[in-house]
Amino acid sequence: MPAILDTTLREGELYRRFQPELRARIAEALAEVGVDRIELTVDYPPRTTERDVRIVLDVLRSYDVEVVIHGRALRRDIEAAAKYDVDGVGVYIATTEIHRRFKLGGISLEEAVKRLEEALEIAKAQGFSYRRATVEDASRYYFGEEGGLEALAEIVNELGEAGATVVSVPDTCGSLTPPQAGDFIRRLKQACRVPLSAHFHNDYGHASANTVEAALAGAEELQVTVLGIGDRNGIADLYEVAAPLIDVHGVALKLKREKLRDLYSEFSKLTGIRIPFRHPLSLEAQTIRAGVHQSMAINAPEGYVPAGKIANDFDRVFFEATTYLSKRLIQRVVRSELSEAELREISSEIARLAETRGGELSSREVSEALRARGYEVDESTLSRLLKPQKAYILLNLDPRFPVREKIPEILSWSEVDGVDEVYGDADLVVVARLVDDVVERIKRLFGRAILRVRTLIAD
Numbered sequence: 001m002p003a004i005l006d007t008t009l010r011e012g013e014l015y016r017r018f019q020p021e022l023r024a025r026i027a028e029a030l031a032e033v034g035v036d037r038i039e040l041t042v043d044y045p046p047r048t049t050e051r052d053v054r055i056v057l058d059v060l061r062s063y064d065v066e067v068v069i070h071g072r073a074l075r076r077d078i079e080a081a082a083k084y085d086v087d088g089v090g091v092y093i094a095t096t097e098i099h100r101r102f103k104l105g106g107i108s109l110e111e112a113v114k115r116l117e118e119a120l121e122i123a124k125a126q127g128f129s130y131r132r133a134t135v136e137d138a139s140r141y142y143f144g145e146e147g148g149l150e151a152l153a154e155i156v157n158e159l160g161e162a163g164a165t166v167v168s169v170p171d172t173c174g175s176l177t178p179p180q181a182g183d184f185i186r187r188l189k190q191a192c193r194v195p196l197s198a199h200f201h202n203d204y205g206h207a208s209a210n211t212v213e214a215a216l217a218g219a220e221e222l223q224v225t226v227l228g229i230g231d232r233n234g235i236a237d238l239y240e241v242a243a244p245l246i247d248v249h250g251v252a253l254k255l256k257r258e259k260l261r262d263l264y265s266e267f268s269k270l271t272g273i274r275i276p277f278r279h280p281l282s283l284e285a286q287t288i289r290a291g292v293h294q295s296m297a298i299n300a301p302e303g304y305v306p307a308g309k310i311a312n313d314f315d316r317v318f319f320e321a322t323t324y325l326s327k328r329l330i331q332r333v334v335r336s337e338l339s340e341a342e343l344r345e346i347s348s349e350i351a352r353l354a355e356t357r358g359g360e361l362s363s364r365e366v367s368e369a370l371r372a373r374g375y376e377v378d379e380s381t382l383s384r385l386l387k388p389q390k391a392y393i394l395l396n397l398d399p400r401f402p403v404r405e406k407i408p409e410i411l412s413w414s415e416v417d418g419v420d421e422v423y424g425d426a427d428l429v430v431v432a433r434l435v436d437d438v439v440e441r442i443k444r445l446f447g448r449a450i451l452r453v454r455t456l457i458a459d
Helices: 022-033 049-060 075-081 097-102 110-125 150-161 180-191 207-216 236-248 256-271 292-299 307-314 328-334 340-356 363-372 380-387 403-411 438-449
Strands: 003-006 037-041 066-072 088-094 130-136 166-170 195-200 219-222 389-395 416-421 428-433 450-457
Touching: 003 130, 003 150, 022 037, 022 256, 037 049, 037 256, 037 450, 049 066, 066 075, 066 130, 075 088, 075 110, 088 110, 110 130, 110 150, 130 150, 150 166, 150 180, 150 236, 166 219, 180 195, 180 207, 195 207, 207 219, 207 236, 219 236, 236 256, 236 307, 256 307, 256 403, 256 416, 292 328, 328 340, 340 363, 363 380, 389 438, 403 416, 403 438, 428 438, 438 450
Parallel strands: 003 037, 003 219, 037 066, 066 088, 088 130, 130 166, 166 195, 195 219
Antiparallel strands: 389 428, 389 450, 416 428
16 A cells, blocks of 8 residues: 655645645644645755744644655754654755756765765664655656666665665656656566655646556555645646545555545635646536536436546536536426427527627526526526536625634635635635525624625626
């Protein structure tokens, strides 16, 4: 069973720095999901501080999760990590010629390996049970670095003898394809006596798939972040690695599969980093647009959405009322039985209406169109089937009201995607999907403190 090492609070912070309290909550959420290891950056004052580390360690003490501190292959970084009661340390240096020449001042290969070995010996002497050596830019050996994979395997084995409990062999420049990633790990496994850790960058969009292939090839540790955030365009995404390994390949992992959706939702709300449309957990991934797909998915959504996602991620699928709207959906929301001819006529009319209004209709517009023709509409079914509209709810509030005390409650609502305090024409902006009377709930929450409320509908 491969271990999941989440490095959102190390690699991920190369994309965005988080405030200490937010780092603590992210760490806690990751531990609640059940990742095996959480990685932090060693404190580099003033860039990062001891408080940045300790506030996270404090919230993790009650969880069954290993904490790893990442630093350079230098004595001072390892000794800085040793100040904390953590399970392990990860040390790194590059051994390829391009990195040694242009980043490390022209040191020799032997010197680079020696630095890693000395760092491991120090880490072992400090009592760390987990000791990871990272051979930065390791995939370049696959592409012909002098000595090829045989040379890399020799380095890995030497590091194992020096005290490494696991060796990371990153695809630092993100060049491997999924078949190559599997081959890379498989061949190293045959030649190496020490467990391997997979860390793939996403320069060609292959990081998550590469990590899945690495797991199937025998990698013992998989490095991921939430939403794949990291340097450049990131590394492997936690969900995109864990979900297919569990759902498709039947790989046993420690983490709680059913909690991943909640983790991503909370992370997005707290950090303001939106889940992109192409991500498997986005609202778009939950939405079916093609009419022929809608016709089937009304009764059997697993025909288009994987069963594992329906069971763990989405309690339902949504449909869009576009020019492709299925006549079967119309029949579902109209309270009378219609002939095929009537359904075709109505669906064509709604398609034309959608075309004139930007390509998509809201549930209110569909309802009005049907009622205008004399049909009784099942409003609750219609609103449940159609994708909810996104809205920006702008609030002007009494300045004496303790606004920040209410924000955590709003963020806990499933239909709310984010909350921002702003200055200017509004005091608070709530980004939400218009379901379950969310505007009325906000009005009740703030009560008489509301001076003005406006709702802007997004396209």
